[in-house]
Amino acid sequence: MAEKATPTLTPPPVPRELERVPLVLNQRGFGWISDRVTAITEGSAPFWWWAAFIPSVLLLGLLGFMLAYQITTGVGVWGNMHPVMWGWDIINFVWWIGIGHAGTLISAILFLLRQRWRTGVNRAAEAMTIFAVMCAGIYPALHVGRVWFDWWLFPFPNSNGPIWPQFRSPLMWDVFAVSTYFTVSVLFWYMGLIPDLAVMRDRAKTKLRQFLYGLFALGWTGSNRHWSNYEKAYLLLAGLSTPLVLSVHSIVSLDFSVSQLPGWHTTIFPPYFVAGAIFSGFGMVLTLLIPLRKICRLEEIITMRHIDVMCKVTLATGSIVGYAYAMEFFVAWYSGSAAEQFHFMNRALGPYQWGWLPMIICNVVVPQLFWFKWFRSNLWAVFIISIIVNVGMWFERFVIIVIGLHRDFLPSNWGYFKPTWVDVCTYLGTFGLFFTLFLLFVRFLPMVAISEVKGVTPQADPHHPLGGAGHVERIPDDNEGATSV
Amino acid sequence: MNGASKPYGVLAEFTTAASIMHAAEKVRDAGYTRWDVFTPFPVHGMDRAMGLKNSKVGWFSFFGGVAGYTTGMLMIWFMNALDYPILVGGKPMFSPFSAFPPSYELTILFGAFGALGGMLFLNRLPRLHHPLLKNRRFALVTHDRFFLVIECSDPKYSEKDTVKLLEEAGSRHIEVVEE
Known part of the structure; x- marks a missing residue:
């Protein structure tokens, strides 16, 4: 860096407490970042990768078997039965789609808020989003019963009249919300990947890798004229994804709150669902990244500070979720509605109390440990709490859906839901798909946004001494801007 | 390529973000028009150093969004109120409120396609063949190096003066890239 070590500028000393914690530790160079991030994708796959991949593929096979069984036999193999007609399928749909939300929050909302630490984790979180939405998408597609009519959900011209989808139903809104969410997440992810695919192309040793990475890098050269358009497009996609991610779980919650059912028919659902989604998503990001940063030796890129900040987001969203639980009880009491009051008493004290208690413990009580620095800086504690968070969020959806449905206005209409082995195995199978x-993503694509991480290092800043500032005679004073080219 | 092929431009290598930015300012002030800077990541302030105007991608996204919203509203009105009206629960055949959520999603969907498509269109990508991508040294652009390239098609280009300008700008590796 210091080829002409005659600094003409001496930056004023910064008080120690105001010093910025570097995002990449140990002042690593640009090349080191490329080498370290791509290390896992080059050479032969390590043992741990196979040890994780083979069970995942076996679980994926289980999913394939379960799907074939359900499609050929019918959804009667599920535990769904009157009056609980939404069971594990919708619980798992909402659960998976909620997990996806952290990826978009990290990639879009934190980008708009200029949280530069997001660069270390955004790629993996976005991948998590896409795969979680894929897992989620399986459930409504199957829930319709006749999978071969799924295309009726989309407004295709057809020879049946033509009969069109009925857009006054929130279920149709959901189709548009989830499919848009998936598509835009893929676009955003892919656009972020383009410069990094060029990194992979330029490092590739074999012809096949050169060809494939070169094909998907679209001929990226790192031209500044390209970067200029690219950064604008990235900003726009972040700006578009922000209202998108807030709308997706809002619309999912409208599936419930537009109905007349006690416990579902409430205005608190959209913000409450979004907060819960981000809460569970950060739980999953932590679950995935804590082992990965260790195994792939990325501790200097995904630092303890990243973990700390993500724990704080989990704490904040978990507290919002806890507030929403309390507010639901308050509103039930304050509304004076007997059905509403009965529903919430039934939640806490009814036959499904075993579902309500873990929800409260996992979502409201346990995340409060993140107030203490010891828990945020102990990786085992963070890892375990992050899993507890997602267990709790699964129970939340169970509480909303099953407890909401099993006792409505008419006692003669009451029932008790039990899942079947098909429900359980399908759920396990979606983990196979996800992992x-x-x-595969970890093995074949750069799991950290290489060019973005390079861009937040101090040596990337042309006005920083590490970026070379002060090593040239002429200090730029004529930045009077754009003369057209 | 063999020596008989014609040159594409002069490639100058730099090692720091500051040095490439000052070089870009020099080239801009010298009045070149067909030149570019290549960096492993977007260098903050480089657009101004190169004299670039604000990107036009926003317009693509904007018109995408407008098209998405219009498509959503018109589609739902046509399908549920005109082509095959079905009365459901006494609700109006078309209401902008129930049509809003799908239209909102389509606004975002088309706007996102506009942003990505606009970026690719303005950058003339995908481009699977580029003279610079054949250059071995240039492969370091995605690693840790910074390059400045002045094309031969620039009206002010003359090999001697251009190389001299880049040397003065502080580059320690300059070569002519073949087409």
């Missing part, structure tokens, strides 16, 4: 895709 298979995630491990």
